[in-house]
Amino acid sequence: xxxxxxxxxxxxxxxxxxxxxxxxxxxxxxxxxxxxxxxxxxxxxxxxxxxxxxxxxxxxxxxxxxxxxxxxxxxxxxxxxxxxxxxxxxxxxxxxxxxxxxxxxxxxxxxxx
Numbered sequence: 001x002x003x004x005x006x007x008x009x010x011x012x013x014x015x016x017x018x019x020x021x022x023x024x025x026x027x028x029x030x031x032x033x034x035x036x037x038x039x040x041x042x043x044x045x046x047x048x049x050x051x052x053x054x055x056x057x058x059x060x061x062x063x064x065x066x067x068x069x070x071x072x073x074x075x076x077x078x079x080x081x082x083x084x085x086x087x088x089x090x091x092x093x094x095x096x097x098x099x100x101x102x103x104x105x106x107x108x109x110x111x112x113x
Contacts, residue, residue, distance in 0.1 A: 019055045019056075056104075
Protein backbone atom coordinates (compact mmCIF):
# COMPACT_ATOMS: atom_id res chain seq x y z
CA UNK A 1 0.00 0.00 0.00
CA UNK A 2 1.36 3.43 -0.90
CA UNK A 3 1.94 5.86 1.93
CA UNK A 4 -0.23 8.97 1.45
CA UNK A 5 0.43 10.64 4.79
CA UNK A 6 1.96 14.13 4.59
CA UNK A 7 2.91 14.43 8.25
CA UNK A 8 5.23 12.06 10.04
CA UNK A 9 3.59 10.10 12.83
CA UNK A 10 5.29 9.64 16.17
CA UNK A 11 5.09 6.54 18.34
CA UNK A 12 2.97 7.28 21.35
CA UNK A 13 4.78 6.84 24.67
CA UNK A 14 1.78 7.09 27.01
CA UNK A 15 -1.25 4.87 27.59
CA UNK A 16 -4.20 7.06 26.51
CA UNK A 17 -7.74 5.91 25.87
CA UNK A 18 -9.93 7.06 22.97
CA UNK A 19 -13.68 6.89 23.67
CA UNK A 20 -16.86 7.34 21.66
CA UNK A 21 -18.22 10.61 23.09
CA UNK A 22 -21.87 9.57 22.79
CA UNK A 23 -21.62 6.21 24.54
CA UNK A 24 -18.30 6.58 26.41
CA UNK A 25 -17.44 3.15 24.98
CA UNK A 26 -13.73 2.48 24.62
CA UNK A 27 -12.72 2.65 20.94
CA UNK A 28 -9.03 1.87 21.54
CA UNK A 29 -5.67 3.10 22.82
CA UNK A 30 -3.35 5.52 21.04
CA UNK A 31 -0.28 3.90 19.54
CA UNK A 32 1.01 6.72 17.35
CA UNK A 33 0.09 10.32 16.68
CA UNK A 34 0.57 13.27 14.32
CA UNK A 35 -0.86 16.76 14.25
CA UNK A 36 -3.65 15.68 11.87
CA UNK A 37 -4.45 12.17 13.03
CA UNK A 38 -3.53 9.10 15.01
CA UNK A 39 -3.49 5.32 15.11
CA UNK A 40 -5.19 3.25 17.77
CA UNK A 41 -4.89 -0.36 18.81
CA UNK A 42 -8.24 -2.05 19.34
CA UNK A 43 -9.71 -5.53 19.60
CA UNK A 44 -12.41 -5.00 16.98
CA UNK A 45 -11.98 -3.97 13.34
CA UNK A 46 -13.43 -0.58 12.35
CA UNK A 47 -14.31 -0.05 8.69
CA UNK A 48 -12.68 2.83 6.79
CA UNK A 49 -14.84 5.89 6.15
CA UNK A 50 -16.78 5.85 9.42
CA UNK A 51 -17.25 9.18 11.19
CA UNK A 52 -16.91 9.44 14.96
CA UNK A 53 -17.26 12.05 17.68
CA UNK A 54 -14.40 11.08 19.99
CA UNK A 55 -13.20 11.94 23.45
CA UNK A 56 -9.68 11.71 24.87
CA UNK A 57 -9.28 11.79 28.63
CA UNK A 58 -6.37 14.01 29.67
CA UNK A 59 -3.67 14.11 32.31
CA UNK A 60 -2.97 17.20 34.37
CA UNK A 61 0.42 17.39 32.60
CA UNK A 62 -1.22 18.61 29.37
CA UNK A 63 -4.33 20.46 30.57
CA UNK A 64 -6.53 21.40 33.49
CA UNK A 65 -9.49 20.09 31.43
CA UNK A 66 -10.55 16.49 32.00
CA UNK A 67 -10.90 15.67 28.26
CA UNK A 68 -10.95 16.98 24.71
CA UNK A 69 -13.61 16.35 22.06
CA UNK A 70 -13.18 16.14 18.29
CA UNK A 71 -14.58 14.55 15.15
CA UNK A 72 -12.55 12.03 13.19
CA UNK A 73 -12.96 9.60 10.31
CA UNK A 74 -11.38 6.16 9.97
CA UNK A 75 -8.98 5.96 7.03
CA UNK A 76 -7.77 2.37 7.26
CA UNK A 77 -7.87 -0.75 9.43
CA UNK A 78 -5.50 -3.73 9.42
CA UNK A 79 -4.43 -6.60 11.60
CA UNK A 80 -1.48 -5.78 13.86
CA UNK A 81 1.66 -7.39 12.42
CA UNK A 82 2.80 -8.78 15.78
CA UNK A 83 -0.46 -9.50 17.65
CA UNK A 84 -3.20 -11.41 15.80
CA UNK A 85 -5.81 -10.28 18.36
CA UNK A 86 -5.27 -6.54 17.79
CA UNK A 87 -6.44 -4.30 14.96
CA UNK A 88 -4.58 -1.09 14.05
CA UNK A 89 -6.92 1.70 12.92
CA UNK A 90 -5.87 5.03 11.40
CA UNK A 91 -7.98 8.14 12.06
CA UNK A 92 -7.90 11.60 10.52
CA UNK A 93 -9.15 14.46 12.69
CA UNK A 94 -11.81 16.38 10.77
CA UNK A 95 -13.07 18.91 13.34
CA UNK A 96 -11.64 20.15 16.63
CA UNK A 97 -12.06 23.41 18.53
CA UNK A 98 -9.15 25.86 18.69
CA UNK A 99 -8.72 25.27 22.43
CA UNK A 100 -8.79 21.47 22.11
CA UNK A 101 -6.47 21.64 19.10
CA UNK A 102 -3.85 23.43 21.23
CA UNK A 103 -4.18 20.73 23.90
CA UNK A 104 -3.93 18.00 21.25
CA UNK A 105 -0.71 19.62 20.00
CA UNK A 106 0.67 19.53 23.56
CA UNK A 107 -0.14 15.80 23.64
CA UNK A 108 1.75 15.31 20.36
CA UNK A 109 4.75 17.28 21.68
CA UNK A 110 4.82 15.72 25.16
CA UNK A 111 4.07 12.05 24.48
CA UNK A 112 4.97 11.53 20.83
CA UNK A 113 8.46 10.06 20.53
